[in-house]
Amino acid sequence: MLQWLLVLALQCVFTCISQQSLLEKRRCVFQVTHREGHRYTSAGNVSGSVQVCENTPCCLAIYHIINGQQKVDTLACDKVGMSCPDATCKAHPHLNNRFIMCVCNTDFCNSNITLTPQSEQPPHTNSYSAAKTTVLAVVVIVVVIGFAVIAIKWRSIAKRKKENLQSSCHDYSLQPLCSCEEKTSQNCITDIEIQQVVSQGHFATVFQGKYQESEVIVKVYLRGWKQKFTTEKEIYELPLMKHGGIAHFLGIGRKPDDSSWFIVLQFAKYGSLHSFLREHTTSWKETLKLCQSLSQGLSYLHSDLHSHDVHKPPVAHGDLSSSNVLVKADGTCALCDFGCSTILRSCSGHGLWQQHTTHMEGHFPLGTLNYMAPEILEGSVNLSSSLFLMQVDIYALSLVLWEILMRCSDLFEGAIVPQHLLPYELELDANVTRETLMLYVYEMDKRPFIPEHWDLLPQGSVLKELLTDCWDRDMGARLTAACVDNRLVSLLSSYSQ
Secondary structure (H helix, E strand, O other), X not given: OHHHXXXXXXXXHHHXXXXXXHOOOOEEEOEEOOOOOHHHHOOEEEEOOEEEEOOOOOEEEEEEEEOOEEEEEXXXXXXXXXOOOOOOEEEEEEOOOOEXXXXXXXXXXXXXXXXXXXOOOOOOOOOOOHXXXXXXXXXXXXXXXXXXXXXHHHHHHHHHHHHHHHXXXXXXXXXXXXXXXXXXXXXXXXXXXXXXEEEEOOOEEEEEEEEOOEEEEEEEEOOOOHHHHHHHHHHHOOOOOOOOOEOOEEEEEEOOOOOXXXXXXXXXXXXXXXXXXXXXXXXXXHHHHHHHHHHHHHHHHHOOEEEOOEEEOOEEOOOOOHHHEEEOOOOOEEEOOOOOOEEEEEOOOOOOEEEEOOOOOOOOOOOOHHHOOHHHHHOOOOOOOHHHHHHHHHHHHHHHHHXXXXXXXXXXXXXXXXXXXXXXXXXXXXXXXXXXXXXXXXXXXXXXXXOHHHHXXXXXXXXXXXXXXXXXXXXXXXXXXXXXXXXXXXXXXXXXX
C-alpha cells in the first residue's frame, strides 16, 4: 500500500511539473531607477525593457510620488511571491502617500497603473480557469496523502533516533535564582544607593546609583516582568561571560519598598550608544573603535567556549539596537539588555543545537521595530535554527553600524554631518510602523540610505560592502559577527587616518 501511494505521488508530482512547464511564463515591463535594481534581475531574464518571470505569475509596479507627480521606482517581476488576484495594476498609496504599489497577473500589466482609494477592496479574480484549479487541487491532495504516509513512517524512525540522542545530551545546569532573603550570595547586592532616572523602557527603568563608593547602573524591572529579569540574570551569570564588549555585571538585588528586582552593572560614562550618537560626532579612528568593539562583543556572545571544564554556550541577543549598547569612557561599546536573549545549548558529541530559554511562550521575541530583520517582519520564523537566531542579530548589527558611520565626521568631510537618526527614520519618518517597514524592507527590499559620495572615498566601497553583506535579504548570505570584526580590523590597518 505504501509503495503504491509513493508511485502515485511521484507520478502526480511529475505530471504537475510537466503541466507547469507548459504554462507560458509571465512577461513584465522592466524598469528600475534606483541603485538596488540588480536585486530585481534575479526574478527573471531581462531583455531591454521586458522581463520574463522565472518563479512568479505576478508583475510589480512601484512609483515614487514627488511633488504630486508619479515617478517610476520599480517595474519588474515580483520577487517576493505575493498573491496577485488582479488582471490590471490597481495601486494603493503607501508610506504616508510617498509611494504607490501594485501587483497584477497578466502580461505587461505593470505598464499602466490605476490609483484605487485605500478603503476600496480590489475584486478578487483569478486568471486561471476553474478546470485547471480543480485538477491542481486534486493533484495536491493526492501528493499530500502520499507524502503524509511516508512522513508518518519517517517520523517514527526519527523519534526513536531523537530519544537515543537526548539520552546522551548533557545540558549545562544554570545556578538557581539567588534569593537574598534565604541566604547570602556574592551576586546579591543590598547596600546600594539608587539615584536619578537615566532612561525608561518598556520592561524596566534604568537609574544611576552608587555601590561601594563607585557609580553604577541599576536596572529596575517593572512589576509583571520578572521573567525578563530572570532571563537577563541567567545570561550575565553564564560562565566565561566577562568580556570587554559585554557590560560588566556586578550583581542583583531587590528594592525594599516594592520588592522589585534589579540588576547592577558597571557604570558607562557616555550611557547608551543611542544617546552618545545623538550628542557626539566621531573621527574615523573613534568610529572604527566603536564599530570594532561592538562586533567583537557580539562575536563573543555568539561564541561557543570551553575552558578548563567550563562551558559558555552561544547566546543570541534577540534585541540588538543602539539603545541596548553602552559606550564606556574609553570609547568602546558593550552589549547589554539581554531580557530577550536565547541561550543555545549543544549536546556533547553531536553537532546539534537546542534552545534554552524561559521567556518564549509560543512566540519569538521580535525585538525593537526599526531593527527587525525581513524574515521577522514577514513571519518566517524558524525557532529550531541557531543560524536563524544569530543572523537576526547580524541584520540588527548592520543597522547599528550604519548609525555609527552616519555620525563620522571624516566620512562627511567638507559637509555637515547628518543628525543622528534611527534606521529608516530618514525614509519613513519617525513614526515607523510594522506595515510600512514590511513594505519598504521586505517587499521593496530596500535598506537605509548610504551617501553617494562614499563611492569617492578610499574606504567607501568597503563600508558599503560590509553593510550590504550584513543586511542581505538572504540570512544565509549574511556575515558572521567574527567575519565583521575581521573586516573592521582590515579597515583599520588599510585606511587609518
